[in-house]
Amino acid sequence: MPMKSFPKPSDLAVPAGAEGWEEIYPYYLVFQDALRDAEDQKFWFCDSQHWPTVFKPFETIGGEFAVKCLGQYNARHLLIPNADGIEFRVHLGYLYMSPIPVAPEKIAARLPEFERRIGHYFQNWDSMLEQWKIKVRATIDEMESLTFAKLPDKVPMEDILSGKAKDGSEVLLENYDRLIQLAYQNWQYHFEFLNLGYIAYLDFFNYCKEVFPDIPDQSIAMMVQGVDMELFRPDDELKTLAHLAVELGLQEQFNAPHEVTATLEGITGASGGERWIARYEEAKDPWFNFTVGNGFYGHDKYWKDHQDIPLGYIADYIRRLDAGESIMRPKEALIEEKERVIGEYRDFLDTESAAMFDAKRGLAATAYPYVENHNFYIEHWTMGVFWRKVRELSRMMYAEGFWPEPDDLLYLNRNEVRDALFDLVTGWGVGAPQGPIGPYHWPAIIERRRKIVSALKTARPAPALNTPPESITEPFTRMLWGITTEQVQQWLGNDESTGDGIRGMAASAGTVEGYARVIHDADQLSEIQQDEILVATITAPSWGPVFGKISATVTDIGGMMSHAAIVCREYGLPAVTGTGNASTTIKTGQYLRVNGATGEVEILTPPVQGPGAHSHQHVEAPA
Amino acid sequence: MQTDPLLQFFDDGGTADLSRLGGKGMSLVTMTDAGMPVPPGFIVTTAAYDLFIDQAHIREDIHRLLDGLDPSLPAEVDNVSAEIREEICSRPVPEALRESTRSGYDSLQSRFPQTVPVAVRSSATAEDLPDASFAGQQDTYLWLCSFADVSEHIRKCWASLYTSRAIIYRLKNGIPEDDLSMGVVVQKMVNARVAGVAMTLDPGNGDRSKITIDASYGLGETVVSGTVTPDHLKLDKVTLSVVSQHIGAKQMELIPDAGSKTLHEHPVEAERRDRLCLTPEELTTVATMAKRAEKHYGLPQDVEWALDADLPAGENLMLLQARPETVHANRAPGEPAPTAAISGAIDLSSLTASMLKNFT
Numbered sequence: 005m006p007m008k009s010f011p012k013p014s015d016l017a018v019p020a021g022a023e024g025w026e027e028i029y030p031y032y033l034v035f036q037d038a039l040r041d042a043e044d045q046k047f048w049f050c051d052s053q054h055w056p057t058v059f060k061p062f063e064t065i066g067g068e069f070a071v072k073c074l075g076q077y078n079a080r081h082l083l084i085p086n087a088d089g090i091e092f093r094v095h096l097g098y099l100y101m102s103p104i105p106v107a108p109e110k111i112a113a114r115l116p117e118f119e120r121r122i123g124h125y126f127q128n129w130d131s132m133l134e135q136w137k138i139k140v141r142a143t144i145d146e147m148e149s150l151t152f153a154k155l156p157d158k159v160p161m162e163d164i165l166s167g168k169a170k171d172g173s174e175v176l177l178e179n180y181d182r183l184i185q186l187a188y189q190n191w192q193y194h195f196e197f198l199n200l201g202y203i204a205y206l207d208f209f210n211y212c213k214e215v216f217p218d219i220p221d222q223s224i225a226m227m228v229q230g231v232d233m234e235l236f237r238p239d240d241e242l243k244t245l246a247h248l249a250v251e252l253g254l255q256e257q258f259n260a261p262h263e264v265t266a267t268l269e270g271i272t273g274a275s276g277g278e279r280w281i282a283r284y285e286e287a288k289d290p291w292f293n294f295t296v297g298n299g300f301y302g303h304d305k306y307w308k309d310h311q312d313i314p315l316g317y318i319a320d321y322i323r324r325l326d327a328g329e330s331i332m333r334p335k336e337a338l339i340e341e342k343e344r345v346i347g348e349y350r351d352f353l354d355t356e357s358a359a360m361f362d363a364k365r366g367l368a369a370t371a372y373p374y375v376e377n378h379n380f381y382i383e384h385w386t387m388g389v390f391w392r393k394v395r396e397l398s399r400m401m402y403a404e405g406f407w408p409e410p411d412d413l414l415y416l417n418r419n420e421v422r423d424a425l426f427d428l429v430t431g432w433g434v435g436a437p438q439g440p441i442g443p444y445h446w447p448a449i450i451e452r453r454r455k456i457v458s459a460l461k462t463a464r465p466a467p468a469l470n471t472p473p474e475s476i477t478e479p480f481t482r483m484l485w486g487i488t489t490e491q492v493q494q495w496l497g498n499d500e501s502t503g504d505g506i507r508g509m510a511a512s513a514g515t516v517e518g519y520a521r522v523i524h525d526a527d528q529l530s531e532i533q534q535d536e537i538l539v540a541t542i543t544a545p546s547w548g549p550v551f552g553k554i555s556a557t558v559t560d561i562g563g564m565m566s567h568a569a570i571v572c573r574e575y576g577l578p579a580v581t582g583t584g585n586a587s588t589t590i591k592t593g594q595y596l597r598v599n600g601a602t603g604e605v606e607i608l609t610p611p612v613q614g615p616g617a618h619s620h621q622h623v624e625a626p627a
Numbered sequence: 628m629q630t631d632p633l634l635q636f637f638d639d640g641g642t643a644d645l646s647r648l649g650g651k652g653m654s655l656v657t658m659t660d661a662g663m664p665v666p667p668g669f670i671v672t673t674a675a676y677d678l679f680i681d682q683a684h685i686r687e688d689i690h691r692l693l694d695g696l697d698p699s700l701p702a703e704v705d706n707v708s709a710e711i712r713e714e715i716c717s718r719p720v721p722e723a724l725r726e727s728t729r730s731g732y733d734s735l736q737s738r739f740p741q742t743v744p745v746a747v748r749s750s751a752t753a754e755d756l757p758d759a760s761f762a763g764q765q766d767t768y769l770w771l772c773s774f775a776d777v778s779e780h781i782r783k784c785w786a787s788l789y790t791s792r793a794i795i796y797r798l799k800n801g802i803p804e805d806d807l808s809m810g811v812v813v814q815k816m817v818n819a820r821v822a823g824v825a826m827t828l829d830p831g832n833g834d835r836s837k838i839t840i841d842a843s844y845g846l847g848e849t850v851v852s853g854t855v856t857p858d859h860l861k862l863d864k865v866t867l868s869v870v871s872q873h874i875g876a877k878q879m880e881l882i883p884d885a886g887s888k889t890l891h892e893h894p895v896e897a898e899r900r901d902r903l904c905l906t907p908e909e910l911t912t913v914a915t916m917a918k919r920a921e922k923h924y925g926l927p928q929d930v931e932w933a934l935d936a937d938l939p940a941g942e943n944l945m946l947l948q949a950r951p952e953t954v955h956a957n958r959a960p961g962e963p964a965p966t967a968a969i970s971g972a973i974d975l976s977s978l979t980a981s982m983l984k985n986f987t
Contacts, residue, residue, distance in 0.1 A: 215834075215836075216834055216836040216837075217829070217832060217834050218829075218834075218837065218861065218863075218870045218871065219836060219863060219870075220863050220866060220868050220870060222866065222868070223863060223865060223866055223868075344865075345865050345866065348864070348865040349836060349865055352835040352836050352864075510868075513866060513868050515907060601868040601869060602869060
């Protein structure tokens with residue numbers, strides 16, 4: 005079959021109103037005219053798993069730091085024998101990646117170095133991971149201490165007396181630089197163990213595929229995945245708080261959880277309320293450093309800053325407890341099932357192979373939980389603090405007249421922000437009568453960029469660019485992004501699947517029928533009704549509380565190890581991930597059959613039309 | 628049940644003795660003991676065969692005819708085969724034996740409100756042994772509706788010990804004729820809506836973490852004999868999830884005709900051909916049963932099963948036969964079949980192994 009191609013970058017139409025979009029991003033992030041031939045030779049896939057929507061200029065920081073640091077560990081720290089890092093570009097607002105293979109003749113020379121380096125980590129896993137937590141925590145604490153206060157009218161007298169001889173603007177500049185550096189630092193730490201976690205997992209994965217050809221990926225995942233992971237802790241904390249509220253008889257205090265202050269005051273005043281509040285405060289730090297998104301966007305809402313979100317979930321859990329439901333995850337049953345699965349596979353092997361199986365599984369089970377747990381420390385906690393500090397700075401400069409809306413700093417890239425800051429401290433420092441230049445410079449540019457960003461958002465990204473290779477073999481691309489030869493074929497329409505069904509990865513087994521609830525934005529999560537099937541572009545870890553409510557998940561993006569897949573296995577729900585188009589094909593209210601063991605999703609009824617289509621009422625299922 | 632040396636019901640608690648029951652009969656008794664859903668029935672034991680041969684005084688004739696027979700001369704073997712079988716089928720059955728069989732048949736029928744058709748199958752002592760795979764060397768007669776029919780076909784089963792193929796097989800494999808005997812299984816016919824075979828490994832590569840299932844409409848004989856292309860599914864044995872599936876053509880089904888009490892071949896209509904003949908729930912039930920059979924025997928199994936149209940869902944799965952899978956079973960468990968290298972994967976095997984020496 006002749007291989008079809010994806011469009012070239014230059015083939016993609018620029019959405020009307022987005023002309024000149026290249027100029028809003030740093031020069032090195034866009035495809036280069038001078039490199040066009042070389043860039044067109046490479047296969048680029050869109051990472052809409054992490055970056056599902058268009059970058060505002062400042063937001064490229066997450067993509068740049070993450071993908072750069074991922075690559076440095078492959079190419080420079082660990083010397084992964086067959087994979088260097090990943091080149092990346094922003095095209096029409098979306099992030100495209102191209103993994104860099106290692107030339108076959110260079111692989112052998114890297115093996116001994118690779119072995120020494122990963123050997124050191126695997127042999128010292130626990131102590132090094134302990135160190136990791138300490139240094140990541142120190143980064144967060146320092147970031148938390150940074151301030152972006154308005155500069156005073158005059159230098160305080162004590163600074164005159166002490167001979168300090170600085171006006172305080174240096175703190176603003178240093179703190180901004182430090183904020184960026186600290187974010188960069190934790191992104192470097194982010195990948196210190198991540199690639200290793202995947203290596204150990206892949207090693208076990210490949211061994212399983214060798215001794216049990218066609219073993220479902222799900223089984224392998226299940227055998228190494230932790231049942232009690234830190235990433236589930238925020239949700240578990242909410243459940244504990246709901247139980248405590250019921251125990252203390254505080255249910256009626258949760259009638260209007262969106263009124264945060266009133267709700268918390270009401271609880272404090274109620275009998276037993278102080279005990280609950282103390283427990284709530286304990287849970288908040290650090291577990292409410294949890295975003296409804298994925299940590300990569302300035303618009304992400306964190307529980308800590310939007311306590312109506314966790315309070316709403318707690319209220320929901322309380323309702324379910326009062327209705328006699330059990331809200332805790334069936335941990336014992338999950339552990340028992342995991343042990344059964346491990347034991348049965350192991351019993352198929354002879355003594356020698358079983359020893360190998362145990363060793364590889366043991367390593368993977370030790371290293372793999374990091375792959376989930378780090379997410380809380382970096383994407384949620386670090387980035388939660390980071391974006392709060394960015395907003396603090398943006399609002400201070402907004403107050404100085406730099407931009408029309410409080411969070412408009414996001415329309416500058418991070419190096420432009422530094423220019424603007426120097427402009428601010430200069431205008432202030434010299435006492436310029438009209439103040440800094442920024443307020444005369446940025447508003448018009450920001451308005452133009454705002455239009456460009458909204459215009460770019462009107463188009464979905466191409467799944468990939470240029471001609472794909474014969475087969476996709478680079479292990480991380482397959483593991484992290486679920487970019488497989490079959491997936492690429494499906495995007496190209498070369499796969500043999502027929503009919504109207506939607507296909508994706510068989511991410512968590514089980515078959516379920518139910519009504520679809522299509523979620524395009526975390527703000528819609530409250531619309532989800534009991535036993536509906538969640539259909540979304542992608543899910544986030546903080547959506548945990550809705551997983552207790554839904555009966556299955558279907559996503560556009562993500563592989564076996566995507567969040568939706570992991571959480572669904574954890575909650576025992578069927579999941580189909582990486583369908584490409586489920587959230588745009590399926591409409592809320594349609595009756596679906598989801599088969600998480602085959603990756604098939606069938607639409608059994610047309611969408612409900614007219615009144616009720618978007619309400620919580622459902623037509624009865626066909627008999 | 629009284630103890631009758633000539634006859635043993637699957638469920639009368641008698642011992643599962645290969646030399647007395649034959650391979651198939653022993654397997655049915657063992658399965659019944661293990662609580663596996665075997666259609667009820669009994670075995671006419673090898674003692675019955677011996678009694679028949681002795682009282683008919685044909686043992687000498689058989690010895691004489693087989694003596695010095697050259698397996699490489701098919702025409703000669705055919706002549707000998709025909710002669711022995713004619714001898715067996717033409718001799719009268721001793722009265723005691725006839726009475727024993729008759730009471731067994733009546734006793735079986737008394738379990739149902741109306742007469743049910745039965746199957747008569749040979750149960751040779753040399754068949755189905757783990758190191759001498761010879762399934763299909765003996766005969767099966769289906770849908771017999773009267774004692775006269777049953778009685779006649781029991782003799783046919785005995786005679787099937789001496790088909791040309793069986794004679795040649797034994798000569799070539801050095802299986803002695805002296806101890807040769809044959810049990811015969813009489814068993815309630817399953818009114819199969821869907822039937823087939825399940826193996827508790829992947830016969831393609833010996834992978835023991837899989838269950839492979841072939842299934843088609845009607846009686847399973849079409850699947851076993853290869854006269855239809857069945858649905859073919861491969862399941863993971865641990866999670867019972869479907870790893871791969873192929874929808875077979877299932878051109879026709881062999882079904883009983885209630886009026887004429889005979890079997891008919893019917894073409895299968897397109898709608899039923901185009902989908903799997905098993906629902907996901909039925910598939911899980913079949914796989915679970917196969918897995919239980921393997922666990923019971925401690926060896927990979929080749930299981931014949933059927934869904935009985937007369938029984939309610941949940942109770943309709945019938946295990947017709949389980950025997951050790953003989954092609955791969957002699958390999959050490961878990962010894963992986965040769966598979967193609969997984970392209971693009973990092974081969975960390977040796978690295979990780981060495982690394983793990985110090986890793987706890």
